[in-house]
Amino acid sequence: MSIGGATANTTSLLRVMNERAVFGEIFRMGRVSRPELAQATGLSKPTISVALADLERAKLVRAVGLRTGNAGRAALLYEIRPQAGWVLAVDVGRNYVRVALADLVGDIVARRDEPARADRPQDLIAQLAGIVDALLAAAGLTAVDITLSVFGTPGIHDKETGALRLAPNLPGWDLPGSVERLAEVAAAPYVLENDVDLAAVGEGAYGLGQGVSHFVFVSIGTGIGMGVVIDGKLYRGSRGAAGEISYLPVGEGDPRVNAGRGMFESVASADGVVALARRLGCPAGTAKDVFDAARAGDPVAARVVDAEVDHIAHALAGVTAVLDPELVVLGGGIGAQAGDLLAGPVAERLHALVALRPPRIEVSSVGRDAVLLGALAVGLAAARDQVFERTVTLG
Template sequence: MVQGDPLMINWPAFRGGYVNLGNVVSMSGGTANTTSLLRVMNERAVFGEIFRLGKVSRPELAQATGLSKPTISMALADLERARLVRPVGLRTGNAGRAALLYEIRPQAGAVLAVDIGRAYVRLALADLVGDIVARRDEPSRAESYDEVLTQLSGIVDQLTAEAGMARADITLSVFGTPGIHDKETGILRLAPNLPGWEQPGAVERLADVTESPYVVENDVDLAAVGEGAYGLGQGVSHFVYVSIGTGIGMGVVIDGKLYRGSQGAAGEISYLPVGEGDPLVNPGRGMFESVASADGVVAAAGRLGMVAATAKEVFDAARSGDEIAGRVVAAEADHVAHALAGVTAVLDPELVVLGGGIGAQAGDLLIEPVARRLESLVALRPPRIESSTLGSDAVLLGAMAFGLTTARDLVFERAVATTPLG
């Protein structure tokens, strides 16, 4: 097991052959000589640029890395011998000789992304360039801890069979879950919607689901990663992703990097003192979540005499002009604005992305009143507020984005450890 901070990375199947980024070790156990070390560094640089740029020529790699053309050629030969990259044709149309193009070999690695939610589990298997080769979405069996593990294991078997691979062929699995993973006890804290995951060692049993190294990450943090990689957060250095649905949470991106805090609990805004919720009445839930989550919306409607089984019914009624539903939506907007006022005062984000079942699907009702109220609550210009364009795929895409970057390093390290230099 290799423990990162604040990530927890488990290695149930991969033992040995790991090349620590800060200390390259030869297979004989001694420190690599300077020539070998430089060669590995050059190969890593070239591999990273191909990963970033896609199909790319040797001159383009030389320009991107600053390495000489002979060095590029040597690195490409080693990477091709290790089956990490492959030639993919010629670029024509310019004067002079046509340039041979290289790309990452998709089959060099695989990433499993898993979103474990209260209502649904979503899994996707992708090759090393990010093309999804198999995917499943199913209603979650989250009422039972053992059943959801069995469900996940069965889906992984289906995905790998469809892709023509075994579980052991997966380079890295990334699990997104509510709550915070306590690395000392192996439990999920602050995840009341996933009963049973508070048992000691619960998270470690995910090793039964995958035979690959795996990472457990907060789902809303992964959604923020997904927004930064594929959604509205692209090119935005400072933004927050606020998920409002069954629960409430926030992912924080500062200077283009995910911020987790000292205990991995940054963004647990469900505990903000907003509204009139009572945590004693709603154990495991903070004040803001008690009043502004889906259950809070339904409860607010009930207090005003409206019978609704779901928050969606309330928002649909508001769109149809129902007066009581309109009052509920106005109260929801006020709660969200007060929470965002605290977030804005502390973090000063450029953008707030609203996600989750309420944030993404009721943006047409919430964004304008939230923005108007927020403007009266903060000292400076408030951030712009938008609904996520990724919808229910935000967590899955974030897991994929993180997994691809990490898997790239893993397959390179394995190749360096097992492939002799040419």
């Protein structure tokens, strides 16, 4: 009996392993035929057929027609069943919140962007909950249909206290237990990630980082941060604080008296740009005003842009010396929207600051959607595993 039981368990384990391999390849390749799956997985065609039949019964994959045009029999194609799972992606910023609901193949079925009510945690939570309810209603779903929610926020999640650290742009989130309130937004399990880390993932999955093993995503806007990709994988550091370049000693003044902001952030963020412009006599209301004036030929605004270029180049010199990235992607409100004024001059100045050839400096190709797309990529990978685990069991 014990030998027979062991054999049955081994057979069941192999079956699940085969199904997982097939499911993963369909997820990666999209619409795919049995021969293509056999080639990609190394499994025999009969084994592929059994796995596909099981996955169809579990409503994880579906047949979607025939591929014709080649000699011989037409090949039946399979794809992930989109409704097998749902991912909620949330970008929580100081100025805007962006929320998207996507099916398991990544197609966004509902989305909403709104100015953030970020002055108090309770107001922001209520706003997010209202948006999610509206998106679910528009998609004909309920909260229990969501497989996983992924939130991108500034700062670092302190798991011991449930607070957000290093997130001065979100007042009140540094209090113990504040992060746990995200459970009020959606009933499903949720994941919290640093927003700039997610932006790096989004750029790697959908933008300029595709196929680049070593790159950094530098977000410059109301705050400053950096996502680091090494050997094609996101690098978080020992406490999740890798890439907190806002605290680099670049700029002016005493880093201990910057009201919770790092030295680099205090001079190079949107507030720093506006503050310098006003000191030089340019009556700018926003950083965008400064960059627009520079484009129009205003000499004072041009001095502000030159200072911004200098700050960014010095910060990237340190990053380059330590990480040696192939590519630096500029994003965020300033990095993306003023990239035409920054990328070229930063690259030129960086060339004089580093010993070897500097990395390429490019402006994000996904723009303001970088964090949302990163949350989507993280959510899809995790949701794929979750729906498989809850649906396919050892029999």
